[in-house]
Amino acid sequence: xxxxxxxxxxxxxxxxxxxxxxxxxxxxxxxxxxxxxxxxxxxxxxxxxxxxxxxxxxxxxxxxxxxxxxxxxxxxxxxxxxxxxxxxxxxxxxxxxxxxxxxxxxxxxxxxxxxxxxxxxxxxxxxxxxxxxxxxxxxxxxxxxxxxx
Amino acid sequence: xxxxxxxxxxxxxxxxxxxxxxxxxxxxxxxxxxxxxxxxxxxxxxxxxxxxxxxxxxxxxxxxxxxxxxxxxxxxxxxxxxxxxxxxxxxxxxxxxxxxxxxxxxxxxxxxxxxxxxxxxxxxxxxxxxxxxxxxxxxxx
Numbered sequence: 516x517x518x519x520x521x522x523x524x525x526x527x528x529x530x531x532x533x534x535x536x537x538x539x540x541x542x543x544x545x546x547x548x549x550x551x552x553x554x555x556x557x558x559x560x561x562x563x564x565x566x567x568x569x570x571x572x573x574x575x576x577x578x579x580x581x582x583x584x585x586x587x588x589x590x591x592x593x594x595x596x597x598x599x600x601x602x603x604x605x606x607x608x609x610x611x612x613x614x615x616x617x618x619x620x621x622x623x624x625x626x627x628x629x630x631x632x633x634x635x636x637x638x639x640x641x642x643x644x645x646x647x648x649x650x651x652x653x654x655x656x657x658x659x660x661x662x663x664x
Numbered sequence: 665x666x667x668x669x670x671x672x673x674x675x676x677x678x679x680x681x682x683x684x685x686x687x688x689x690x691x692x693x694x695x696x697x698x699x700x701x702x703x704x705x706x707x708x709x710x711x712x713x714x715x716x717x718x719x720x721x722x723x724x725x726x727x728x729x730x731x732x733x734x735x736x737x738x739x740x741x742x743x744x745x746x747x748x749x750x751x752x753x754x755x756x757x758x759x760x761x762x763x764x765x766x767x768x769x770x771x772x773x774x775x776x777x778x779x780x781x782x783x784x785x786x787x788x789x790x791x792x793x794x795x796x797x798x799x800x801x802x803x804x805x
Contacts, residue, residue, distance in 0.1 A: 540698050550696035550718070554689050565739075575739060575803050584742045585725065589697045589718030601703065601752070604714075608748035613741075660748075 524628045524642065537594040537625035539646075542582055544619045550586045582617040587652045591641045594627040595656045598639055602659055609641065611654030622646055627656075666731045670738055670775060670800035678763040679731035683723060685715045690755050693719050715753035724781040724794040726763050737803055743776075744797040750790055758786050766795070774799050 524534045540546075544567075552561020561567045565575045572580040588611060596603055617623055628640040637658035643651045667676060687706060693716040694700050703714045724747075726732055727740070734740055753759065766778040779796040 538698065546696045546698070549692050550722075554686075555692055556688075583722075584745075585718060585721040586696065588721055588745075588747075589693075589699070589716070592697075592717045593699050593701065596701075601714075604717075604749045604752040606748070606750060608746065610744075610746045612744045 524626050524640070533629040535594055535597070535627045535629070537590065537597075537627070540590050540623045540625075542617045542619055542621045542623055544580060547580055547582055547586070547619065550589075551583050577618075579618040582623075584613040584652065587613070587617060587623060587643045590623050590643050591625040591627070591652065591656075594625050595639075595641065598627055598629065598656070599658050603656075604659075606659030607657060608660070609654060609656040611641070611652050613652050615645075615649055615651040617645075617651055623651060666733070668738070669726065669732055669734050669740060670777075672765050672768075672777065674765050674767060676765060677731075678726065678729050678765070680763075681723065681728045681730060681761045682758070683761065684758050685719055685753065685755050687713070687755050690715055690719065712754040712756050715755055717749070717752075720749070720753050720783060720792050721747065721794070723759070723761050723783060724792065724796075726779045726781065726796065726798070728761060729763060734800075739801055739803050741799045741801060742796060743799055746795040747792070748794075749792045753783070753791060759783050759791065771799070774801055776800075 548561040548567045551564060551566035563571050565572045565577060566580055566583050569580060595609065599607055622645060623643050624646065625643050639656050641656050642653040645651065690704060694704055697716060697718055699716065704716050706713055722728065761781060761783050763779055763781045766780045769776050777798045779798060781794045782790055783792045784790050
C-alpha cells in the first residue's frame, strides 16, 4: 500500500462543512491480538498471523504486525452511529478504500465530514488517518435505505 | 479437493459459516475497538445487546469460510469494500455467512476478486451485506 497522505478534512472547499473527530485510538499489539487473534480462552490464543505476531508479520515482508483493515473500519463506526443514530443499522451503508496500514504505536483518528447546508444530507465523508496525515481508510457513509432487495 | 482462494472462479462453491456471538466475544471486540458504548453491553430489560459492527465486518470476510485457504506465498489484500446493514446483529442469535465470487479481474497486473457476502438470520432474512475487492499478491521473500 502507498504511504498516502491526505488533504485535511478541515481544509474542505466549503468552510461551512462540519468536521467531527472521533476518539483517537492508540494501536497496540494487545488490541490487534484481541481483534484478530480469535476468541480469548481458545487453546493456543492468539492465533498467529500477520496481525498478531511479529515473526509472522516479518515472514510476510512487514516490519511489524499490522491491524486488519476491518479494525480500522471499525474505528469509524462510532462516528457514523453518532451522526445517523442507531437507525443507521436499519439500512445504512458505507463504501471505503483501504490505502494505508496501522501498526502498534500508531495513533488512528477517525473523522467524519458532513456536507454543508444545501448538499446531500444523507451522505457523509469518513476517514481514518494518523496525526501526521497518513491516510488509512477513506470513503463515505449513507443514511438508511429501507429495502433489502 | 477445494481450491485456494485466489484460484476460485465465478460459480465455485464457498462453504458457509454458521455462528453466534457470545457476550465474551462481543466484549473482547469492544476492547479491541476501544468502543464501550452501552448498546454493546448487557441490558437490564433482557433484550439482547447489539453485536459490535466490526464483528459483522469480520464475519463477512471470506477468510471466515471453513473452506478458505491461501498458499504460504500468497497474501490477500482488502482494497475496497461496500457494506450495508439491515438490522443490528444481536448477541446469542444464530446467523450464517455466505459468500460468492461475483467476478474476477486484473488490475495493475494483479489478480482481483469481487466477493459478495451476506449474513442472514435463522429465518433467512438478510441482516448485512458486504462487497469485497481483494487483490492477491506474492509475499515478499
